[in-house]
Amino acid sequence: MAHSASSKLGVAIVTGASSGIGAVYAERLARRGYDLVLVARREDRLQRIAADLRDRFQVRAEALVADLSEPGGVSAVADRISGDPSVTLLVNNAGFSALKPLTETPDEVIVRMIALNVTALTALSKAALVAFKARGAGVLINIGSGAGFAPYPGIPVYGATKAYVYLFTQSLQSEAEATAVRIQLVLPGAVISEGWDVAGGAELDPLPDSIVMTTEDCVDAALAGLDQGERVTAPSLQDASGLRDYEAMAGTLLQAMFDGKPAPRYGLGA
Numbered sequence: 001m002a003h004s005a006s007s008k009l010g011v012a013i014v015t016g017a018s019s020g021i022g023a024v025y026a027e028r029l030a031r032r033g034y035d036l037v038l039v040a041r042r043e044d045r046l047q048r049i050a051a052d053l054r055d056r057f058q059v060r061a062e063a064l065v066a067d068l069s070e071p072g073g074v075s076a077v078a079d080r081i082s083g084d085p086s087v088t089l090l091v092n093n094a095g096f097s098a099l100k101p102l103t104e105t106p107d108e109v110i111v112r113m114i115a116l117n118v119t120a121l122t123a124l125s126k127a128a129l130v131a132f133k134a135r136g137a138g139v140l141i142n143i144g145s146g147a148g149f150a151p152y153p154g155i156p157v158y159g160a161t162k163a164y165v166y167l168f169t170q171s172l173q174s175e176a177e178a179t180a181v182r183i184q185l186v187l188p189g190a191v192i193s194e195g196w197d198v199a200g201g202a203e204l205d206p207l208p209d210s211i212v213m214t215t216e217d218c219v220d221a222a223l224a225g226l227d228q229g230e231r232v233t234a235p236s237l238q239d240a241s242g243l244r245d246y247e248a249m250a251g252t253l254l255q256a257m258f259d260g261k262p263a264p265r266y267g268l269g270a
């Protein structure tokens with residue numbers, strides 16, 4: 001631990017900070033002056049990143065080694081959020097994908113993916129919302145994906161976990177409406193990271209350069225969106241009106257789904 005004084009901005013916890021998007025969040029938040037708690041399974045990487053952040057930005061930075069697909073790992077991070085009043089920001093970023101049809105995806109991978117992408121994100125969001133409401137301030141950032149909007153071949157479980165993040169985070173935003181807690185949903189498109197190797201993407205034809213973003217651009221755009229007060233930030237979506245129209249249509253459909261009479265097309269009318 002560096003001998004720096006604690007940050008006025010408080011402590012940011014970033015899950016999945018040992019590589020990719022999470023590592024860039026950690027760097028950018030340290031640059032802004034946050035102290036950091038870096039969460040992932042690979043301790044060597046976390047320690048190296050923490051040392052680098054302490055050196056370069058004179059912030060406190062520490063590793064919290066946790067497997068968030070296990071209840072014990074989730075509790076360790078939830079306890080830190082609840083028990084440390086200096087925690088002011090959580091980035092729920094840890095997640096993984098497997099590029100395989102469901103029938104070829106091992107059961108154990110499905111269980112771990114849902115545990116990490118859905119269960120851990122839900123539990124840590126709750127811990128953050130409870131703690132931040134009690135403290136009268138706090139920022140929660142949940143990382144979803146553009147892949148959560150429609151079925152895409154080869155990612156049946158991953159796409160569905162990200163659809164969950166979309167709906168869940170928007171519900172939380174409503175729940176936090178009248179509070180001082182800020183919740184941002186970030187929806188990256190395709191971003192260069194080790195996540196593609198984890199998913200087995202190395203076997204795929206490379207995606208065209210024109211649709212792939214760097215981790216730095218993704219996180220910088222996401223933080224710009226946060227600064228601008230956006231609730232939903234899609235770094236690579238060029239025309240944001242599509243997202244607004246989608247949300248409006250989803251709201252209309254939700255209303256329309258509830259009616260006591262079967263629709264006339266089913267021929268059950270008198």
Ligand SMILES: NC(=O)c1ccc[n+]([C@@H]2O[C@H](COP(=O)([O-])OP(=O)(O)OC[C@H]3O[C@@H](n4cnc5c(N)ncnc54)[C@H](OP(=O)(O)O)[C@@H]3O)[C@@H](O)[C@H]2O)c1
Binds near residue numbers: 018143
């Ligand atoms: N890359 C993309 O194209 C893209 C697009 C949209 C959304 N996303 C989302 O962005 C987030 C970050 O992905 P990335 O692309 O940056 O992938 P990445 O480079 O593979 O990073 C994933 C991070 O999650 C951590 N992690 C994985 N399993 C974990 C577990 N069980 N417990 C704790 N930490 C775990 C990894 O660390 P350890 O292995 O050390 O645990 C790593 O730090 C994910 O939620 C992903 O779904 C990515």
